[in-house]
Every structure is written in C-alpha cells, then in structure tokens.
Amino acid sequence: MEMDYVSQFPHNHMDRRPRKRPRLAWESLSKAQSGGGCGQDLGNTTSYGLPQVPDHPSFLLKGLDHKGSPPWRDDDKDGHYMFAVGDNLTPRYKINRKIGEGTFGQVLECWDREVREMVAIKVVRSIKKYREAAMVEIDVLQLLGRCDRNGCHCVKIRNWFDYRNHICIVFEMLGPSLYDFLRRNNYRPFPVDLVRELGRQLLECVAFMHNLNLIHTDLKPENILFISSDYVKVPDYKLSSRSPREVTYYKRLPKSSAIKVIDFGSTANGLRRHNYIVSTRHYRAPEVILGLGWSYACDLWSVGCILVELCSGEALFQTHENLEHLAMMERVLGPLPPHMLKRVDRPAEKYIQRGRLDWPEGAASRDSIRAVQKLPRLQNIVMQHVDHSAGDLIDLLQGLLKYDPANRLTAHDALGHPFFSPDYGRRF
Numbered sequence: 001m002e003m004d005y006v007s008q009f010p011h012n013h014m015d016r017r018p019r020k021r022p023r024l025a026w027e028s029l030s031k032a033q034s035g036g037g038c039g040q041d042l043g044n045t046t047s048y049g050l051p052q053v054p055d056h057p058s059f060l061l062k063g064l065d066h067k068g069s070p071p072w073r074d075d076d077k078d079g080h081y082m083f084a085v086g087d088n089l090t091p092r093y094k095i096n097r098k099i100g101e102g103t104f105g106q107v108l109e110c111w112d113r114e115v116r117e118m119v120a121i122k123v124v125r126s127i128k129k130y131r132e133a134a135m136v137e138i139d140v141l142q143l144l145g146r147c148d149r150n151g152c153h154c155v156k157i158r159n160w161f162d163y164r165n166h167i168c169i170v171f172e173m174l175g176p177s178l179y180d181f182l183r184r185n186n187y188r189p190f191p192v193d194l195v196r197e198l199g200r201q202l203l204e205c206v207a208f209m210h211n212l213n214l215i216h217t218d219l220k221p222e223n224i225l226f227i228s229s230d231y232v233k234v235p236d237y238k239l240s241s242r243s244p245r246e247v248t249y250y251k252r253l254p255k256s257s258a259i260k261v262i263d264f265g266s267t268a269n270g271l272r273r274h275n276y277i278v279s280t281r282h283y284r285a286p287e288v289i290l291g292l293g294w295s296y297a298c299d300l301w302s303v304g305c306i307l308v309e310l311c312s313g314e315a316l317f318q319t320h321e322n323l324e325h326l327a328m329m330e331r332v333l334g335p336l337p338p339h340m341l342k343r344v345d346r347p348a349e350k351y352i353q354r355g356r357l358d359w360p361e362g363a364a365s366r367d368s369i370r371a372v373q374k375l376p377r378l379q380n381i382v383m384q385h386v387d388h389s390a391g392d393l394i395d396l397l398q399g400l401l402k403y404d405p406a407n408r409l410t411a412h413d414a415l416g417h418p419f420f421s422p423d424y425g426r427r428f
Contacts (some may be wrong), residue, residue, distance in 0.1 A: 015084060022051070023041070023389060026043075035204070037148070037273065038057055039069065046223075046370070051104050057097045060421065068088065068091055069087075069088050069089075069091070069163075069164075070083075070084070070087040070088060070091060071163070071179055075125075075165075075428045076127050078125065078127075079125035079126045079127040079130070080101075080105060080125055081105065081106065081123045081125075081126070081164070081166050081298065083095055083108070085097055087333070089108065089123070089168065090120060090163060091111055091161065092111075092112060092113055092114050093107075093110040093111065093112055093113070093119070093121060093170075094110060094111040094113065095108050095171070096108075096109045096110060096111055096118065097109050099120065100257065103130075104122070104123045104124055104125065104130055104133070104265060105122065105123050105124040105130065105166070106122075107120055107121065107122050107123070108120070108123060108197050109120045109121075109173070110418060112158075113171075117173070118173045119158060119170050119171060119172065120170075120171045120172070120173050120174075120385065121123050121168050121170050122134075122168065122169040122171070123163075123166050123168050123311045124166055124167040124168070124169070125166070126164070126166050128163040129167075130167075131167050133265060134167040134262045134265075135167065137169070137264060137265045137267070138160050138167075138169060139158070140211065140214065140267050141154075141157045141264055142157065142206075142213075143170075143212065143276050144209070144212070144264070145157065147208075147212060148208070150376070151209075152204070152208040152209075153201045153202070153204055153205040153259060153260050153261055154173055154205060154208075154209075154226050154260060154261050154262075154264075155174060155225070155260045155261065155262045156172045156173060156260075157169060157170065157171055158170040158171060158172060158173065160241070171262075173223055173228055173323050173326075174225040174226065174260060174262075175226035175228050175229035175230075175254075176225065176226055176229060176270050176371065177221060177222050177223070177224060177225050177226075177229055178222075178225075178226070178306075179221035179222045179223035179308065180222075180258070181226065181231075181252070181254065182221065182309075182310075182313060184252065185251050185313075186251075187313040187314060188236065188251045188313055189310065189312050189313040189385050190310045190311065190391065191253070191312050192311060192386045192388065192389055192390075193385070194253070194254075194257055194304060194310075195307060195310045195311045195393075196389075196419065196420060197257040198257060198259060198310060198384070199307050199310075199420070200415065200420050201257075201258070202219070202224060202257050202259070202261065202303055202306065203303060203411045203412075203414050203415050204415065205261045206219070206263055206299050206300070206303060206411040207410075207411035207412050207415060209267075209299075210270060210296050210299070210410070210411055213270040214268070214269070214270055215267065215268040215269075215270050215295065215296055215298065215299055216261070216264065216266070216267060216299050216302075217266045217267065217268050217278040217279060217299070218263060218265075218266045218278065218279055218280060218283075218302075219261070219279075219283060219299055219302035219303060219306065220279075220282070220283045220302065220306065221306060221309060221310070222280075223261060223262050223263045224261055224262070224306070225259060225260055225261075225262055226254050226256070226257075226259055227256065227258040227259065227260060228254070228255060228256045228258065230254070230255040231252040231253060231254050231255060232252070232253055232255060233252055233253075234250065234251060234252075234253055235249070235250060235252070236248075236250060236251040237246050237249070238416060248297070261411050266278060270295060270296055273293045273294070273295055273296070274293065275293050275294075276292055278294065278298065279298060279318075280316045281319065281320065281325070281419050282316070282317050282318065282319075283301070283302040283303070283305045283306065284298075284301075284302075285298040285301035285405065286301075286329060286336065286403050287298065287321050287340070288404050289325060289326060289348065290326075290340060290341075290343075290344045290345070290351075291344055291345025291346075291348045292340060292343055292345070293343065294405065295405065296408075296410070296411075297405030297408045297410075298405070298407055299411070300410065300411060300414065301400065301401060301402050301405075301408065302417075303400055303411075304397050304400030304401040305317065305394075305401075307393075307397060307400070308378070308381060308382070308397060311382060311385050311386055311393065312381055312382075312385050313385075316332065316381075317329065318371075319333075319371070321364060321368070322351060322365070323351045323357075323358065323359065323363070323364075324349070324363070324368050324371065325361055325374065326351060326355060326359070327359040327360070327363070327372045328371075328372050328375055329403075330357060330359070331372050331373070331377075332375055332376070332377060332378050332381070333377075333378055333398075333401055333403070335356070335357075335401055336357060337403055337404055338355060339354065339357075339404075340403060340404065341355060342355070350362075357389045359372070360372075361374070378394065378397060378398065378401070379394050382397065383396050387417065392418045392419040392421075393419050394413065394419045395417070395418075395419070396409075396419040399413070399414065399417070400414060
C-alpha cells in the first residue's frame, strides 16, 4: 500500500514520482502466512528535529474536557477518517498532527497516554477492500515480529484496533526516510561507508523476509527510515562555478546508521509465482515490466537501484514509461538477454521488434531519446561518486542488477559479498 510522505521540512515539496497500481496484500498472500506475531509496516515518515513532547500537565490535559472520543464526524467521500488536531483517537491516543497519507488512508502522529510517548497510527479507509487488506497486513507484521530473534530491521507494530469502522495500526515512531534525508541534503550522495552499513541492514531485512517466504515488492528509499532523527553537519567542499577556489558547503550526516523497513502492505507470497505489476516505477525489475512473472529476485533488483541512488544522490532510472525504462536499463547495463525478449507477454510485445528492444525507433519523443543517451554506464556512475571500494561496489551492483532473475544475487549471497567484508573500516 502506497503513501506519500509529509515531512517537517519547511517546503511544499511532495514526491511526484509515479506510483504503482495499488495492489492489495490479500490478493496475493496465502492464508497460511497470515499467522500472528509482532510485525511491521509503518505509514510514517517523521523528519528532522522530531519535537520532544514535554511531559507537562498543560500538554497532556489540553483539549481533554471530555476524556472519550470526539463527536462523530462523517468520513469524506473516499472513506477517509475526518479529524481535528487535538482530538482523541480513542481515549488512549491524542492526535498531534498528520504525517502521511495515501490510497490506504492516513497516518497520524499521536500521543500515547498509556506509555507516555509519541506513536504513528495508520488509519485505514472505511472501505471493505482496504479493511480486508489491513487485516492481512497486520497478520504479516505480526508474523515478522514473532519470528524476529536478532533484529530484522522491520518497523514494530505496537497495537491495532477497529475505530468507527477504520482499522488503526499503531507503530513505533521513527526518523526520516532515506529519501527525505537525501532531499534535505540537496541530493548529495551518502559516503560509501554509510551506504555499506545501510545496504547491509536492508539486505538482512530482505533475507529475513525471504526466509519466511515473503516478498516485500515495494522497496524504495521512501520505505526505509532511520531510527533516529539526529544528525550532524559536516563541511562539504565544492569548487565554485564562479571561481576556481573551493567553497565550503555543509551537508548532514545521520548520527546513527540504524534503519528499519516499512510498508508491508504489498507483501506477496513467495511460494507462488506472480504476474501482476509491483514496485514503484524507479525500482521495478525488468521481469515485471516484460510480464515474465516475478518472485523473490524482484526485491534484489530494487535493492540494487537503491544502493546506486544512495551513492549518487539520484534515482538510477528516472522515467515514467516502460519502453524508455527498458532503454535506460540497456544504456546503463547493456543489452537485454534475447531469451527474455522472446518470452515477453502480449502487452509487452509492442516494446520488441525483430528480437531486440524497439529503440530508438519506438521512442515517444526526441526528449526521451536524449534522456536515455545522457545516462552513463553503471561503472561510470559509481566511479564518479565513490572514492574507495568502488570496484567491490560495482561488482555487487552488477550481481544485484542482473537482468535474468535466475542469475541475480540472492540476499544471502549479497551479504557475503566482499563489499560487506569486515575488513572495511566503518565510521557508522
């Protein structure tokens, strides 16, 4: 289930990247895996400088003339819960602000009076299919949590309840998403040592899910959150465009590299092969676009795209259209394998002519052709931004971004790659 995040940053920007067609978890997840436990999915991105709520009577009691729920309000026409800041969402939770929204509903930052801390509550639309999807999502989250022994880097579900026909899922509060952090840093790339630590944790999460026969299907920087909002500012020297002298800029680095993955609403059953469209466009694997069927390996393609974005500051494939997307892949990674092009499903046949990608002949515009032509090869992207261990990172990415999912690195294999060797010094 998708959501667009609302940050605390002083700007009006909302991520305009194209979103995938909504797909409900109950359409793809078998009942056998809806078992119970403690789990994860968050609808929240908090941001830098998370406000510390004072434990003060004036805060805790303000607006609590009645200790129950607020007067009844009708939902809006789409089934979204209508609320006012300061309302109670049940007597236990007081609404502080809205921090996210999406096709599933809204996410509210609330004060939990029982444990005396802020939590994030996903309030699902009061429509049958979304309610059903939320219940399966809860089961998935609980399964993940119950099986977690060593820290699986998944957000923790605290509680859930049914309130005025809205399924409400309570989560721990976390820090900013990787995407929000990059954006606030003016898309300056992360240091390679930080990319290594983030990649290790992300792959540990993916390996954990795959061991449980679960596929996330929507890994992206927006769905990976730092646990803490704390950061430090460090000098970032750049050559001035007006003078050859270095000019001092500053960039933010997180104080901790610890992360958690969120949004398990699109989780799929790994025991079956699937053909429907998954993943947000920029992180969508070629087998999904070509209609060849997909499984666990689509998560690893997404991880590869994410790691390139973290070390370069920009999404690897910035496109809105399938043919252009495939052409970008060929520009960065080389030609698609003929055996995959021969097996494409009927909707994707229009992208193939005479056994090869119909490019540039099938391009929608000259601008599209230019957008593809300006892309460098994968090795050059990494070398441009990584000062050490570039060779190992390139080799890892080439394994994660193999076209044929049968030849793509698994999460376990990737974790054993030399890029993650303990010999590398770590600062995070």
